[in-house]
Amino acid sequence: MAMVDTNKNQAYLQWDDEFVNPVLARTARIVAEKAKGSYIYDMNGEAYLDFSTGIAVNNVGHCHPKVVEAVQKQAAELMHTSVVTHHKRYIELAKKLVEIAPGGLNSVFLANSGAEAVEGAIKMARYITGRPGIINFKGSFHGRTLMTTALTTSKLYYRERYEPLPGSIFTAPFPYVFRSHFPNNPEACVDECIKQIDVLFNQFIHPEQVAAFLVEPVQGEGGYVVPPMNFFSRLKETADKHGILLIVDEVQTGFGRTGKMFAIEHAGVEPDIMLMAKGIAGGMPLSAFISRKELTSKWPAGRHGTTFGGNPVSCAAALAAIGVIEEEKLADRAAKLGAQIIERLKNFAKGKSYIGEVRGLGLMIGVEFNDAEGNPSKELAEKVAARCFENKLLVLTCGNHGQVIRLIPPLNMSDKECEEGLSILEKAMTF
Numbered sequence: 200m201a202m203v204d205t206n207k208n209q210a211y212l213q214w215d216d217e218f219v220n221p222v223l224a225r226t227a228r229i230v231a232e233k234a235k236g237s238y239i240y241d242m243n244g245e246a247y248l249d250f251s252t253g254i255a256v257n258n259v260g261h262c263h264p265k266v267v268e269a270v271q272k273q274a275a276e277l278m279h280t281s282v283v284t285h286h287k288r289y290i291e292l293a294k295k296l297v298e299i300a301p302g303g304l305n306s307v308f309l310a311n312s313g314a315e316a317v318e319g320a321i322k323m324a325r326y327i328t329g330r331p332g333i334i335n336f337k338g339s340f341h342g343r344t345l346m347t348t349a350l351t352t353s354k355l356y357y358r359e360r361y362e363p364l365p366g367s368i369f370t371a372p373f374p375y376v377f378r379s380h381f382p383n384n385p386e387a388c389v390d391e392c393i394k395q396i397d398v399l400f401n402q403f404i405h406p407e408q409v410a411a412f413l414v415e416p417v418q419g420e421g422g423y424v425v426p427p428m429n430f431f432s433r434l435k436e437t438a439d440k441h442g443i444l445l446i447v448d449e450v451q452t453g454f455g456r457t458g459k460m461f462a463i464e465h466a467g468v469e470p471d472i473m474l475m476a477k478g479i480a481g482g483m484p485l486s487a488f489i490s491r492k493e494l495t496s497k498w499p500a501g502r503h504g505t506t507f508g509g510n511p512v513s514c515a516a517a518l519a520a521i522g523v524i525e526e527e528k529l530a531d532r533a534a535k536l537g538a539q540i541i542e543r544l545k546n547f548a549k550g551k552s553y554i555g556e557v558r559g560l561g562l563m564i565g566v567e568f569n570d571a572e573g574n575p576s577k578e579l580a581e582k583v584a585a586r587c588f589e590n591k592l593l594v595l596t597c598g599n600h601g602q603v604i605r606l607i608p609p610l611n612m613s614d615k616e617c618e619e620g621l622s623i624l625e626k627a628m629t630f
């Protein structure tokens with residue numbers, strides 16, 4: 200009698216190995232067939248609790264009924280016109296983003312991916328200032344196109360062998376207090392970072408040649424690094440002093456993730472350009488950058504564009520997803536649940552020298568691991584992630600050495616799901 204293969208994942212994984220470019224690394228070797236709320240189901244019907252949300256995308260959970268309904272309805276009405284016509288979902292979404300963005304940000308451009316939003320914002324900043332220079336920060340991640348690779352410094356891994364990379368990019372330190380020379384003095388750490396910008400101006404590029412600072416409000420891929428929030432007012436002061444634009448990359452931090460609609464609101468600073476993607480459309484591909492009319496009016500029509508950006512189906516999904524975030528008060532939930540989780544994990548870490556730091560903002564939470572010498576331990580983080588996977592909890596790592604476990608659960612996970620995930624995680628972190 201022929202053997203029945205009950206592992207339905209296996210055949211697909213073999214085809215994946217055969218037909219998919221191996222550069223595309225996947226974290227979990229399962230084939231997702233369905234997902235709902237906080238769970239992903241593989242082809243054998245196994246449920247995985249998802250604390251990775253497709254890298255901070257499914258903020259409203261997988262396949263939220265309101266997002267699904269909006270997508271289905273829109274797909275039946277209008278799928279694509281590109282820039283050949285205006286369309287109403289683009290206009291409605293632009294209006295909505297202006298309503299929820301901080302301060303006077305009131306002019307929107309829609310694209311497809313985070314990297315594309317970064318690219319568009321940099322082009323705009325260079326065009327309207329007439330200046331070439333961009334200052335980015337150590338540990339940053341901004342994407343995988345060539346320009347965004349050049350702007351990414353979280354790991355060499357993302358950059359090496361892609362040179363020559365686009366130029367006129369100068370890198371300043373980011374206040375990663377825990378691994379800085381001032382681990383117990385956030386103020387001194389911020390002072391030093393701001394001082395190093397003056398060093399760049401004195402030794403590398405004249406400030407009048409700098410178009411923009413590009414910064415993440417909480418570093419994502421770089422290690423879920425939450426800087427002291429006064430760093431941003433200091434940065435804005437420096438920017439304003441020299442006529443430099445402040446571009447804030449909210450691709451990973453936006454849409455309620457950190458306990459506010461946008462993380463920069465924690466700092467009370469208004470960027471000149473703000474970038475959005477990931478959580479914007481409940482799982483559909485879409486990104487945006489928003490600025491002020493007084494700036495965007497200096498960028499003539501046609502100097503930038505896109506075929507797919509602002510696709511009607513993605514815009515409809517975004518309107519629904521943002522509606523869910525507002526109606527279900529998911530930013531508040533992220534703030535409350537995040538604070539509880541951080542407190543619990545900090546207590547768990549007490550007396551465990553291999554846990555270097557528990558940190559986070561809202562439901563963007565990192566646990567950093569140390570080796571016996573107190574250096575970053577990728578080995579431990581990977582071991583914890585593997586143990587979580589064995590117990591059907593999906594978590595990702597991040598950090599300059601891969602030494603951080605990051606928790607990015609759906610903002611509307613239930614208390615029971617939260618408890619289930621944390622107990623798996625705590626067991627996995629017990630050595």
Ligand SMILES: Cc1ncc(COP(=O)(O)O)c(C=O)c1O
Nearest residue numbers: 312313314340341342419450451
């Ligand atoms: C802060 C930040 N910016 C930009 C990007 C690039 O986004 P995408 O992968 O959609 O191009 C990412 C992706 O992880 C990100 O975290």
